[in-house]
Amino acid sequence: MQTMRRSLVQWLLIATFFTSRTMSMGSPNRTPRLSPIDQRLRDPNTVLASVSSDHETFFYNQTLDHFNYQPKSYTTFPQRYVINSKWWGGAHTNAPIFAYFGAEGPIDQDINILGFFPENAPRFNALLVYIEHRFYGQSNPVGSMADSVKNKNLRGYFNSAQALADYAEVLQHIKKKLHAHNSPIIVIGGSYGGMLASWFRLKYPHIAFGALASSAPILYFDHLTPEDGYYSVVTNDFKEASENCYTTIRKSWDEIQKVASMPHGLAILSQKFKTCAPLKNSIDLTNYLDSTYASAAQYNAPPKYPTSQICQGIDAASKSTTDILDRVFAGVSAYQQKSCYNMTEQVSQTSIGWRWQSCSEIVMPIGITSKVSMFPSSPYNPQEFIDNCKKIYGVTPRAHWATTYYGGYDIRMVLSKFASNIIFSNGLKDPYSSAGVLEDISDTILAVKTTNGSHCLDILSSRLGDPDWLIKQRQLEVQIIKNWLKKYYLNHIFG
Numbered sequence: 001m002q003t004m005r006r007s008l009v010q011w012l013l014i015a016t017f018f019t020s021r022t023m024s025m026g027s028p029n030r031t032p033r034l035s036p037i038d039q040r041l042r043d044p045n046t047v048l049a050s051v052s053s054d055h056e057t058f059f060y061n062q063t064l065d066h067f068n069y070q071p072k073s074y075t076t077f078p079q080r081y082v083i084n085s086k087w088w089g090g091a092h093t094n095a096p097i098f099a100y101f102g103a104e105g106p107i108d109q110d111i112n113i114l115g116f117f118p119e120n121a122p123r124f125n126a127l128l129v130y131i132e133h134r135f136y137g138q139s140n141p142v143g144s145m146a147d148s149v150k151n152k153n154l155r156g157y158f159n160s161a162q163a164l165a166d167y168a169e170v171l172q173h174i175k176k177k178l179h180a181h182n183s184p185i186i187v188i189g190g191s192y193g194g195m196l197a198s199w200f201r202l203k204y205p206h207i208a209f210g211a212l213a214s215s216a217p218i219l220y221f222d223h224l225t226p227e228d229g230y231y232s233v234v235t236n237d238f239k240e241a242s243e244n245c246y247t248t249i250r251k252s253w254d255e256i257q258k259v260a261s262m263p264h265g266l267a268i269l270s271q272k273f274k275t276c277a278p279l280k281n282s283i284d285l286t287n288y289l290d291s292t293y294a295s296a297a298q299y300n301a302p303p304k305y306p307t308s309q310i311c312q313g314i315d316a317a318s319k320s321t322t323d324i325l326d327r328v329f330a331g332v333s334a335y336q337q338k339s340c341y342n343m344t345e346q347v348s349q350t351s352i353g354w355r356w357q358s359c360s361e362i363v364m365p366i367g368i369t370s371k372v373s374m375f376p377s378s379p380y381n382p383q384e385f386i387d388n389c390k391k392i393y394g395v396t397p398r399a400h401w402a403t404t405y406y407g408g409y410d411i412r413m414v415l416s417k418f419a420s421n422i423i424f425s426n427g428l429k430d431p432y433s434s435a436g437v438l439e440d441i442s443d444t445i446l447a448v449k450t451t452n453g454s455h456c457l458d459i460l461s462s463r464l465g466d467p468d469w470l471i472k473q474r475q476l477e478v479q480i481i482k483n484w485l486k487k488y489y490l491n492h493i494f495g
């Protein structure tokens with residue numbers, strides 16, 4: 001999942017019926033987007049495993065509504081999935097199936113970055129399956145995300161329970177087609193996709209034998225995690241990188257407001273931050289900075305470690321200038337060297353689709369309340385959030401549905417009593433790890449975490465020079481899955 005970057009800006013941009021831009025920074029939907037990668041940081045040259053050219057694309061004739069029997073429920077749409085059978089041991093050996101669950105975006109981008117699959121398929125003789133999430137990419141019932149979320153009737157079918165049922169059907173279909181009845185399935189996902197993978201193991205244990213849920217913030221619902229969790233981690237990441245950096249950024253927000261309120265203040269800010277277009281307000285700038293810091297922390301991956309890049313820029317500038325804003329800009333430009341900085345958020349099918357999902361059931365209360373935060377205070381405001389969703393879609397978000405349907409309260413007690421075979425992996429530099437499962441729950445529900453890791457790092461392609469802790473994390477996950485499968489083959493009497 002990409003960062004939930006500048007979701008506030010997305011709100012403002014997409015929701016054209018907004019009447020004012022006077023909201024405080026980050027108010028209604030401060031949820032940074034998910035996504036395993038920050039596209040900006042991709043460096044294909046250092047990827048070890050070559051992306052396989054053995055992908056075959058199929059479309060499954062999917063049922064629009066799995067949970068109803070009204071005439072409309074029988075509507076179908078083509079759902080895309082991709083298979084790579086290059087390394088598969090075949091149905092006759094009951095070799096495993098690894099299934100990747102697409103999340104809030106087209107499946108194509110995930111296939112290319114998901115190193116975990118091609119790097120491990122050979123040792124497991126695994127069949128690789130990638131399934132696109134309904135409504136995204138080519139799996140949209142009407143061919144357009146924008147059209148489908150405008151359609152009151154259609155968007156009602158755009159939810160995670162329907163998506164899990166889709167995955168169940170596609171996997172059953174593949175098993176049948178390949179006569180792979182006894183092949184165990186391991187499901188994998190990252191971020192929102194990681195939540196789906198873990199939930200799928202709980203809801204469909206007869207289909208998935210195990211799940212690897214990478215950076216899945218399944219505890220960000222219903223205030224299971226303090227709202228400040230996400231931005232506390234961002235703050236700590238910067239503080240650890242450099243105390244001066246943290247202090248400089250912390251002071252910069254007031255400074256921005258001060259300059260903005262001066263005559264020609266916005267022109268000064270536009271010039272200082274090399275904006276592509278003249279700023280019309282200071283919120284565009286503060287949102288841009290907010291999301292830059294958040295995504296730097298979320299995707300704080302080796303070899304570059306974006307938070308360190310930003311802080312090195314700020315620290316270096318701190319030696320030559322006392323101007324806080326010049327220092328901050330030096331940090332931004334050390335991270336991303338650009339001829340100009342575009343403060344207008346791009347509207348994508350992901351931002352459009354995710355906004356609907358956040359306004360319906362993926363309600364994650366994220367705010368800023370800590371007095372030592374690097375960011376200005378911005379408590380989560382449920383009423384404002386509800387009002388916005390009502391304005392846009394005419395619906396009230398179901399803030400309690402995720403915990404009702406998937407659980408979350410007393411997760412340790414609940415899961416230890418009935419569930420098994422789930423890996424919750426996290427990197428603790430990832431702000432979303434604040435809502436992840438970070439302790440083992442049982443012998444088979446395991447938390448695999450790294451102190452210096454970031455969002456979904458474990459499932460991305462290996463790179464030359466990866467640090468030992470990352471290599472070890474990946475090895476441990478492979479070992480755990482191996483153990484599950486060993487038990488599966490030992491205990492299973494194949495008919």
Ligand SMILES: *[C@@H]1O[C@H](CO)[C@@H](O)[C@H](O)[C@H]1NC(C)=O
Nearest residue numbers: 060061062074075076077078
């Ligand atoms: C999909 O399934 C429906 C219902 O079974 C059927 O009417 C329709 O023709 C199928 N579409 C395709 C493209 O196979």
Ligand SMILES: *[C@@H]1O[C@H](CO)[C@@H](O)[C@H](O)[C@H]1NC(C)=O
Nearest residue numbers: 276277342343344345346347
């Ligand atoms: C800035 O981004 C917006 C949204 O993606 C785009 O429409 C616009 O052309 C960009 N402007 C520049 C100068 O790159």
Ligand SMILES: *[C@@H]1O[C@H](CO)[C@@H](O)[C@H](O)[C@H]1NC(C)=O
Nearest residue numbers: 240450451452453467468469
């Ligand atoms: C994490 O990174 C810090 C800073 O580079 C380093 O001092 C520390 O040893 C690392 N911790 C682990 C467990 O690798």
